[in-house]
Amino acid sequence: MEYLIILCVVLYGCAMLFVLFYGMAQAHLLYRFSRYSKHGESAALPAPEVWPMVTVQLPVYNEKYVVERLVQSIAALDYPADKLEIQLLDDSDDETTTIIHHSINQHPQLQFQHIRRPDRSGFKAGALKYGLALAQGEYIAIFDADFVPSPYFLKQTIPHFADVKLGMVQTRWTHLNQDYSILTKLQALALDAHFFIEQVGRNSQQAFINFNGTAGVWRKATILDAGNWQDDTLTEDLDLSYRAQIRGWDFKYLSAVESPAELPPVMSALKSQQFRWTKGGAESAVKHLPTVLRSGAGLRTKYHAMAHLLNSAVFVAILIASLASIPLLWAQVNNLLPDVVFRIGSFMLISFVMISLVYFQANALGKTTGMNRLLSFVVYYPMFLSMSMGLALHNAVAVWEGWSGRRSPFIRTPKFNLEAQQHQWQENLYRSLKIPFTTYLEGVLGLLFLGTAAWSVAQGEYAFLVFHLMLAIGYLLVFYYSFQSYRKI
Incomplete structure (x- = not known):
């Protein structure tokens, strides 16, 4: 005993x-965060003389309830139509495909591409990689099916890539249905801590941050330089983020740019999300933590990387x-x-x-x-x-x-x-x-x-x-x- x-x-x-x-x-x-907030986020950057080509990737799998809303919000983006390519990466096996076809036909002035793969190999990472091989854009914006980006999203993010070392820009999630129930209110509290405090706190000291899987923009060259999308973890976003930053690319977090999205309203949906995030985070820790600790990064950066990955x-x-x-x-x-x-x-x-x-x-x-x-x-x-x-x-x-x-x-x-x-x-x-x-x-x-x-x-x-x-x-x-x-x- x-x-x-x-x-x-x-x-x-x-x-x-x-x-x-x-x-x-x-x-x-x-x-x-407290130190950074005293100075405030930097002012919006001037628009480039010529807007670059951007590919918007929309990975979709069986999203009949939200895909039409997604298409409408992307079609409303304020960006030169001849510099905007929109990929519907559709792995669906239900009526979502028909809804997509009907929705994009309402916007013939835009370059919508309805892309169907032979199979779902690699799941979301596989779909993004498949679309990237076809993408014409110098920059890749990614949105999950439940997001409703602002029309000004691209004009608020693309100018930051004037910095040639910048590989990715992430924006702050907000919540379409925060007041739906107690469960959504509690999720909003948790996510706000990440998007208000953690992302700002890490980015303000050049520590590793992560692309959150959606509502962000990548430089295409960064994705390719870091080894492209890989499906050996359930959090392909966190995985690619660390590979890119280890390669020396800088990331930028824009707290002032809001990207509304839906919160899981029921426990079963929340649990599936939590399981994927926590298991994928653990897989990424096994994959990247030894490399980070052996790297030439400063002690403070390594400490926050350990806390982040673990x-x-x-x-x-x-x-x-x-x-x-x-x-x-x-x-x-x-x-x-x-x-x-x-x-x-x-x-x-x-x-x-x-x-x-x-x-x-x-x-x-x-x-x-x-x-x-x-x-x-x-x-x-x-x-x-x-x-x-x-x-x-x-x-x-x-x-x-x-x-x-x-x-x-x-x-x-x-x-x-x-x-x-x-x-x-x-x-x-x-x-x-x-x-x-x-x-x-x-x-x-x-x-x-x-x-x-x-x-x-x-x-x-x-x-x-x-x-x-x-x-x-x-x-x-x-x-x-x-x-x-x-x-x-």
């Missing part, structure tokens, strides 16, 4: 040390710490642990304070009044933190698969177009109805931590009470929303 307790102390301590390492990186990004490991750390905390609580109740263990553990909680400040700042940037900022944060952040913990099991499985090299297909996130209110999410033909085994385990863990919290109160030991209550709420909410989203009409 003594060795088991020691093992749990070591596991809990290592997990919390990793969270502290990540929290310190987040705190530094917040500091860099950020999905936070879910593994939370899962380990939560499970180890149960026997530690038992040991504390039975006076088998010295108090110093809990004093050190309390010090580690400073990492949660640092991470919370990042989310508070991101939340504040989207609100107009001080009271609105505070109330929004007080209401939604504890729920966000709990549900993030509740996704620890699901995402930890994804991370483990990424680290171990287990391959899996690219499962795209179903789009709904609910803001148009033409149909309900239950009617979406693309959502999964198969309940994963991990969903049942989430329910079990929710009950386990709820029972542990009740037992700790009965024993008069409150060291882990808040932690266990948040875990219980998080797992039970994820379990509930999961079953709700998997149900049939």
